[in-house]
Amino acid sequence: MSDTSSKPQSRRDWLLTDAPLTRHQARLGAFYQGWLTFRANKLAMLGLIILILLIGMAIFAPWLAPQSPFAQNLAGRLQPPSPEHWLGTDALGRDIMSRLIYGSRITLFIVGTVALIAPVIGLFIGTVAGFAGGWVDQVLMRITDIFLAFPKLILALAFVAALGPGIGNAVLALALTGWPPYARLARAETLTIRNADFIAAARLQGAGRMRLLIRHIWPLCISSLIVRVALDMAGIILSAAGLGFLGLGAQPPMPEWGAMISDGRIYILDFWWVAAMPGLAIFIVSLAFNLLGDGLRDVLDPKGAKQ
Amino acid sequence: MLNVENLDVWFGFPPDRVDAVKQVSFTVAQGESFGLVGESGSGKSTILRAIAGLIDSWSGRVDVAGQAVHGSHRDRAFYKTVQMVFQDPYASLHPRHSVDAVLHEALKLQGMDNIDRRINQLLDDVGLGRGFRFRYPHQLSGGQRQRVAIARALAGNPRLLLLDEPTSALDVSVQAEILNLLTDLRREHGLTYVMVSHDLAVVGHMCDRLAVMQHGQIVEVMEVDALRRGAGQQDYTRHLIRASAGYERA
Incomplete structure (x- = not known):
């Protein structure tokens, strides 16, 4: 309150001004407004911090991990957590913490790839169906229905069985089975806006269908898709872990978290930490994505926005 | 026209x-301002939408x-000749596009050059300062949004403007501003207007001739002088004028 008069215009005022002077300033201002809304949500900030730590962990894994994730020590197998092995060792005497740290790379790879492929397919199919209407809509939505009629994990299993086990194929299977809900969502959004006056106005300027779709409809669908993806991330991690658990995802000795739980399964009663530690990691990251998604909804969802 | x-x-x-x-059936001459009046559901807006190719x-x-x-289907020449201003300024601007983006796109689609200079020109024309150029719709009032919508319609230098109740979503003082703006623009640019309204006072202020509609049909086409005198030839017209006058006195 006391020192506001010292500067004629702080950076904050510049960002929050009602009358930005350049395109750049307007964009940054809108971004900053979103950031302020996001920051007000403490839990979402917690989620963001956890995810930043996860990314840092993945990048600096070789420096952070106390040991190689593959170094076996059969003399020191199934050791409980101790100062030497903070999270204990697994059945082959490998340091669980090192494996978790290296495993974060695999988790991020899975989540990132699925989150990049599935919503894009869904967005494209959903908006085209909603915007074109008629038989295009019918055909695309019936295909979507067929995909939705299968349990997702079973369908992914079938894909992996056909393509062969491995982390790449697991990701592909998850992406190919994950798009229908996004298509549904994008179509619903498209139906609510395709008859809006601003679409009619753009059409009257001579905008073609592709331009209407990409420049006018996509920007309004993307925000709800981003929220949905962030909330689905937890499910994607769990599905990937599930495939790993069933032995169809990452193959040994890859330190994939789901596969690590699977390895610990037989010792679960006597050596709980072997399965519990990767389980805890999956839980924390899933929770972080859910919190982040919640915060993003506050920022991006136009219905919840308080203008 | x-x-x-x-x-x-x-x-x-x-x-x-x-x-x-x-x-x-009706005819609007070059430079004329033609009104379509009638109660809700009488088909006035539908006529505009059919002309514009939205139906x-x-x-x-x-x-x-x-x-x-x-x-x-309409060709490029049509879009250059005819533009439309919609009823609800809250629905006619893309919520994620800034004023700059809206006008930039309109000018580009209309094949204009010097887009940067023209955007400022359009904003001046509709009485918005350049300070509004990079705002988003949620940072604008209803009247300001309608001015942006009018600027967008003017981007391609059209000759015929279809006005679909352009002021009915605005409060009274802002209504007057927008109507005066439309009157000024028509004089400066030599525009032809077809204006839909349920408000006889607005049509009386803006138009030269008008058609009274009921149940999807034109009941009567009259000069605006006749409207001001309250001299409709059909019962329905007189009824409408009386109803509107009674409402104003109340």
Whole structure:
């Protein structure tokens, strides 16, 4: 309150001004407004911090991990957590913490790839169906229905069985089975806006269908898709872990978290930490994505926005 | 400028078919301001939408600047000649596009050069300062949004503006501002207006001639002087004028 008069215009005022002077300033201002809304949500900030730590962990894994994730020590197998092995060792005497740290790379790879492929397919199919209407809509939505009629994990299993086990194929299977809900969502959004006056106005300027779709409809669908993806991330991690658990995802000795739980399964009663530690990691990251998604909804969802 | 003959517009298919506009004919001369009045649901906005190509279930003959149009397809020349201003300024601007983006796109689609200079020119024309250029719709009031919508319609230097109740969503003082703006623009740019309104006072202020509509048909075409005198030839017209006057006195 006391020192506001010292500067004629702080950076904050510049960002929050009602009358930005350049395109750049307007964009940054809108971004900053979103950031302020996001920051007000403490839990979402917690989620963001956890995810930043996860990314840092993945990048600096070789420096952070106390040991190689593959170094076996059969003399020191199934050791409980101790100062030497903070999270204990697994059945082959490998340091669980090192494996978790290296495993974060695999988790991020899975989540990132699925989150990049599935919503894009869904967005494209959903908006085209909603915007074109008629038989295009019918055909695309019936295909979507067929995909939705299968349990997702079973369908992914079938894909992996056909393509062969491995982390790449697991990701592909998850992406190919994950798009229908996004298509549904994008179509619903498209139906609510395709008859809006601003679409009619753009059409009257001579905008073609592709331009209407990409420049006018996509920007309004993307925000709800981003929220949905962030909330689905937890499910994607769990599905990937599930495939790993069933032995169809990452193959040994890859330190994939789901596969690590699977390895610990037989010792679960006597050596709980072997399965519990990767389980805890999956839980924390899933929770972080859910919190982040919640915060993003506050920022991006136009219905919840308080203008 | 605009010639409409035996226009029928319907929605849906039998047995649920609704005939929204029936056998409507009227002519609007170059530079004229023509009003369409009637109560809600009388088909006035539907006529504009059919002319603009936003509805394809119509029959009859529509000539714009001497060119017949068909179905819902319109060519580039049509979009350059005819533009539309919509009723609800809260729905007619893309919520994620800034004023700059809206005008930039309109000018680009209309094949204009010097876009940067023209955006400022358009903003000046509609009485918005340049400070509004990079704002988003949620940072604008209803009247300001409608000015942006008008600027967008003017981007391609059209000759015919279709005004679909351009002020009915605004409060009274802002209404007057927008109406004065439209009057000024018409004089400066030599525009032709077709204006839909349920407000006889607005039409009386803006238009030279008007058509009174009821149940999708034109009841009467009259000069605005006759409207001011309250001299309708048909019962319905007199009824409408009386109702509107009674409302104003109340």
